[in-house]
């Protein structure tokens with residue numbers, strides 16, 4: 675039996691949860707292999723819930739390829755909606771609380787306004803739409819959920835904007851990066867820490883919460899800082915969204931208001947630049963040791 679079971683354990687956030695749990699000496703947390711924890715495979719899920727009888731389930735499993743989702747709608751919907759619903763149904767059956775991770779992309783983000791949990795959702799991409807459907811499917815079958823919407827995740831694990839910029843920056847003298855999409859980067863290690871704080875808080879104020887790092891910047895600002903902190907000498911050219919063609923549309927302004935999560939769980943949120951520096955130090959250490 676484990677107090678917590680994590681789904682999507684080998685992804686970026688799942689890896690960060692593993693790291694933070696080990697650093698905080700939490701042993702009562704299981705990270706099952708994907709072969710035994712496919713969120714679309716109900717019989718295996720039932721077996722897992724029956725063995726573990728978890729107090730908490732953390733769902734980091736998702737279809738996160740934002741552009742690919744535009745053409746792979748059914749797979750995105752299966753994983754982001756039906757997968758989330760499967761976990762919620764079993765949570766209801768086994769009286770487990772579900773901590774589910776969602777996204778700023780559930781918002782349209784067409785106004786420069788801080789987004790709170792009660793603001794109207796109106797996704798403009800398949801990824802955002804299927805993530806919203808997942809949120810709604812969870813709320814339909816259980817009340818014992820924490821849905822945590824976050825934005826622009828990066829870390830030393832998996833694929834993310836920081837690692838992409840470092841790779842491209844080392845290959846090229848200049849890069850064009852969008853300047854009119856504003857949001858907040860979130861170090862997935864900070865989010866993992868916050869999620870575990872919620873699970874161990876004993877506070878059952880279920881509902882939807884927003885979490886990102888502090889501050890608000892554009893992808894262009896973020897790229898400039900990544901190169902500055904990484905000491906990579908690449909010129910960054912600011913461009914409007916219209917000059918960077920992608921399959922999926924993305925919100926122009928999706929800065930999340932974190933008041934509710936900070937007040938409810940007494941969580942301290944690091945400033946984005948401080949966390950970026952921590953992450954790049956870790957990435958440098960990994961490169962130097964390899």
Ligand SMILES: NC(=O)C1=CN([C@@H]2O[C@H](COP(=O)(O)OP(=O)(O)OC[C@H]3O[C@@H](n4cnc5c(N)ncnc54)[C@H](OP(=O)(O)O)[C@@H]3O)[C@@H](O)[C@H]2O)C=CC1
Pocket residue numbers: 681682683684685686687688708711712713714733734735736737738753757775776777778805824825826827828832833
């Ligand atoms: N990345 C970001 O910038 C942001 C992410 N989020 C949300 O945060 C959460 C974590 O994201 P992140 O860790 O970055 O994403 P990743 O893509 O790194 O991880 C998702 C994981 O889910 C796994 N997975 C996919 N399908 C299934 C399935 N059927 N059963 C079990 N596991 C499955 C993937 O495995 P495989 O690789 O084998 O497919 C992968 O390991 C997601 O809910 C995402 O929507 C929110 C805002 C920003």
Ligand SMILES: Cc1cn([C@H]2C[C@H](O)[C@@H](COP(=O)(O)OP(=O)(O)O[C@H]3O[C@@H](C)C(=O)[C@@H](O)[C@H]3O)O2)c(=O)[nH]c1=O
Pocket residue numbers: 738739740741777778779824825826827834835838849850851852855893918924
């Ligand atoms: C590589 C690159 C990207 N960009 C832009 C495209 C895009 O608008 C932005 C970020 O691109 P990415 O493809 O890395 O990130 P993207 O997949 O859009 O990131 C999103 O992922 C999902 C999962 C979320 O939930 C969101 O919160 C958000 O993090 O940067 C440039 O302008 N220049 C470049 O060279």
